Amino acid sequence: MKNYDVVVVGAGPIGSTFARSMAEKGFKVAILEKKKEIGVPLQCAGLLGKKIKKVNILPDEFIINSVHGAFLHSPVDTVLSVSKKTPEAYVLDRVGYDKFLAELASNSGVDIFFNHKVAKVDSINGVVYLKNSEITKISGNVIAGADGHSSIVSQSFNSPSDSFQAAQYLVDAGEKRFNNDFVHLYVDSKISPGFFWTIPLSESTARIGLFADANYPDLTNYLNELISKRPELGGVTILKKYYGVIPKQDPHKSLVKDKVILLGDAASQVKPTTGGGLIMGFTSAEMASNVTSQALEAENTAMLENYSKLYRDKFKKELKVQLMVHKVFKSLSNSDLEYMFIKLKEEGAEDIISEYGDMDTQSPLIKEMIKQGIIFSILPKMLSRRLSGLWK
Numbered sequence: 001m002k003n004y005d006v007v008v009v010g011a012g013p014i015g016s017t018f019a020r021s022m023a024e025k026g027f028k029v030a031i032l033e034k035k036k037e038i039g040v041p042l043q044c045a046g047l048l049g050k051k052i053k054k055v056n057i058l059p060d061e062f063i064i065n066s067v068h069g070a071f072l073h074s075p076v077d078t079v080l081s082v083s084k085k086t087p088e089a090y091v092l093d094r095v096g097y098d099k100f101l102a103e104l105a106s107n108s109g110v111d112i113f114f115n116h117k118v119a120k121v122d123s124i125n126g127v128v129y130l131k132n133s134e135i136t137k138i139s140g141n142v143i144a145g146a147d148g149h150s151s152i153v154s155q156s157f158n159s160p161s162d163s164f165q166a167a168q169y170l171v172d173a174g175e176k177r178f179n180n181d182f183v184h185l186y187v188d189s190k191i192s193p194g195f196f197w198t199i200p201l202s203e204s205t206a207r208i209g210l211f212a213d214a215n216y217p218d219l220t221n222y223l224n225e226l227i228s229k230r231p232e233l234g235g236v237t238i239l240k241k242y243y244g245v246i247p248k249q250d251p252h253k254s255l256v257k258d259k260v261i262l263l264g265d266a267a268s269q270v271k272p273t274t275g276g277g278l279i280m281g282f283t284s285a286e287m288a289s290n291v292t293s294q295a296l297e298a299e300n301t302a303m304l305e306n307y308s309k310l311y312r313d314k315f316k317k318e319l320k321v322q323l324m325v326h327k328v329f330k331s332l333s334n335s336d337l338e339y340m341f342i343k344l345k346e347e348g349a350e351d352i353i354s355e356y357g358d359m360d361t362q363s364p365l366i367k368e369m370i371k372q373g374i375i376f377s378i379l380p381k382m383l384s385r386r387l388s389g390l391w392k
Helices: 013-024 094-107 216-229 278-298 301-331 334-346 349-356 363-371 374-378 381-391
Strands: 002-009 029-032 047-049 063-067 069-073 079-083 089-092 111-113 117-122 127-131 137-145 163-172 182-186 196-200 205-212 237-247 260-262
Touching (some): 013 029, 029 137, 063 196, 079 349, 137 278, 196 216, 216 237, 278 301, 301 363, 349 363, 363 374
Antiparallel strands (some): 117 127
């Protein structure tokens, strides 16, 4: 049996980043990856907030496009336009970026084992059991589960996570039709609290997708309906189709058990409002690396619980706000959504969203809209009071 200081299950971007950090601190690290090739198939919209450059390495070669703002569309197409002077987000080559992060880990001394599927995890003794592999088990003083939404590691001490389904097309318009500076977001009660998106890669190509509580056939139908009714999408050629799963945020999930910690989608570290999780995951990976190194040096894995505390302290309040926003949108009909968009436009919310809006931290925007009384004019009293009560 091979023995390591740290065994990471999953070579996705969060797992690779955590593994690299631990190796750079001088620990012996292995990654177990069930796939033959990292990042394939694509399972992400690839739109990351500008904070990405503050929490991880991002070479320009993986940035396909920089986005300054968004057009937000109501069900009847009342449009809110919000923008910043500088790029607010980046459209990434996620397959290339994921491979780059794994390569950085390997170059830092991490052993990466492909085609290694985990069967079960012994959290007390720190043993990972494998199936269909020449190696039957690998031990680690710490096991990090970064194995995605259906994490085998997480299920060793958590109930299976609830999830949204997601679908996306890569399309070509055959002509200059998309404004590179803006994404389009479309809301509709039939998919709330999910939404549709159009993310431009160039003036002629884009990713069109959605996430929702729906099955894959329904997702495909919804996407096809969107393309057929939107004039800017009519006649596009579908080049590729992608499907994925987004775990729902679970504030009750345990992140630590004995010698095991969870990271990224395996830890439900996703934003309730958008389903994105890389920036939160990278931040959590840094926290986990610092705590894990201290625990290993002290030979005291009970110290791993400090990771849970740091994570909750950092994200609990923001996630609480986003979960409330998530619940509000889920409760609104198309008539409610239309009324909300009209009132937002009348109240000058485009300027407020442009100033206070942030892809990864929505609480400052909600707080400002409460301060200016806008929330109370667009939502039923019960819902607006519940949102404002989050700051009391």
